[in-house]
Amino acid sequence: MKRSATEKSVYILTLGCAKNLVDSEFLMGKLTSAGFRVLYNQSSPKADVAIINTCGFIGDAKEESIDTILGFLQAKKQGKFRKVFVMGCLSQRYREELKLELPEVDGFFGVNEQKALLHHLVPDLKKELTGERWITTPGHYAYIKISEGCDRLCSFCAIPSIRGRQVSVPIEHLVMEAKSLIMRGVKEINLIAQDTTMYGTDLYGRRKLPALLKALASIDKLEWIRLHYAYPRGFPEGVLDVMREHPNICNYLDIPLQHINTGILRSMKRGTARETILALLEKMRTAVPGISLRTTFIVGYPGEGDKEFRELYDFVEAQRFDRMGAFTYSPEEGTPAWKLGDPVPDKVKQQRMAALMDLQMNISREINETRVGRSFKVLIDREEESYFVGRTEFDSPEVDNEVLVDKGSKSIKPGEFYNCLVTGAEEFDLHAEAVGIS
Secondary structure, eight states, X not given: OOOOGGGOEEEEEEOSOHHHHHHHHHHHHHHHHTTOEXXXXXXXXXXXXXXXXXXXXXXXXXXXXXXXXXXXXXXXXXXXXSEEEEEEHHHHHHHHHHHHHOTTSSEEEOTTOHHHHHHHHSTTOOSOOOOOOOOOSOTTEEEEEOEESOOOOOTTOOHHHHHOSOEEOOHHHHHHHHHHHHHTTOOEEEEXXXXXXXXXXXXXXXXXXXXXXXXXXXXXXXXXXEEOOOOSTTOOTHHHXXXXXXXXXXXXXXXXXXXXXXXXXXHTTOSOXXXXXXXXXXXXXXXXXXXXXXXXXXXXXXXOOHHHHHHHHHHHHHHOOSEEEEEEOOOOTTSGGGGGOOOSOHHHHHHHHHHHHHHHHHHHHHHHHTTTTOEEEEEEEEEOSSEEEEEOTTOOTTTSOEEEEETTSSOOOTTOEEEEEEEEEOSSEEEEEEEEEO
């Protein structure tokens, strides 16, 4: 007997960044409104349909996506799924090649083809589905994507060719989305985009990130607002004023610098130089005392010799970033840097990345040690066997440091804020005891 849509189940697996996660959460809401039973985050999933939302940004991410697809196709052979669909960046970028290499996949859909996927699953769909966005993060925090696409032309990056030109979401729509999330228990909103610095230029003719932050900061019961992916060139300095004036905007900024050598930055087409980066960082720290800066760097980019890497290493040592990540250069076909080849041996790349991360580990430990004996507002994310695990305003979910709160100190619940006294420090963790409800 043929089953109706309302009897079908769909399992969704999301790979890659938080921007992909938001896409999946909206898709889950639409599928639910179409009558599907939606599943996610299961260790041994089984459903009628599997949908893999892929990443295709760099080599490691592409490899993970391919391996995941192959694993789901094997599960399909074993009867765990009737159909397997692939969506997202990998499909957008390599659709034709994937069709040839993986004919067992039942359909490939790009980053802006949710409607086509829905019509494939529900052929008689008569109207545009909306549905309430799911929250797959812990219920007290969520991500809001303030724009899609990117107008930058960084030589190493394939995102503009995958995601297209920047399309900002109107401020009033973002405020409505934030209010809806707060009504469902969200207390922390993390703002994301390919480039938050340029938010609003396509809609309003100028950068409107300060206005957006101000509008969100005025929402009742929104306790933390966190800003990610701020491109250094053209950073709207009004953001710093708004951050300083509104206590619910975290003193935290994620600003990927990628390198510090001016020659490398020029080749990367970042539109900035060492001197302008130094001036911007000084301005940020002066305007918002105590601001926590997170950044990322690429090592092994073509043209990075020992001298250029040493300059980067010394820069990180001098700047003492609160949070930092490093990645090895991955040559991506179709990008301007592709023609430069991949002259830095992988072994050298790995050594440089390890050296940079070892340096940052020591910096992080030293910064953490200065916090022993001080109290901080901590949002508890989850409970583990020996601790409750939380974060200060200086830490973004999943990528930054954590606070391990002693279970015996107070009656503690995940999703709540507590004042916590720091009693010990490690490289990437603080140990603390709760001393009151915040």
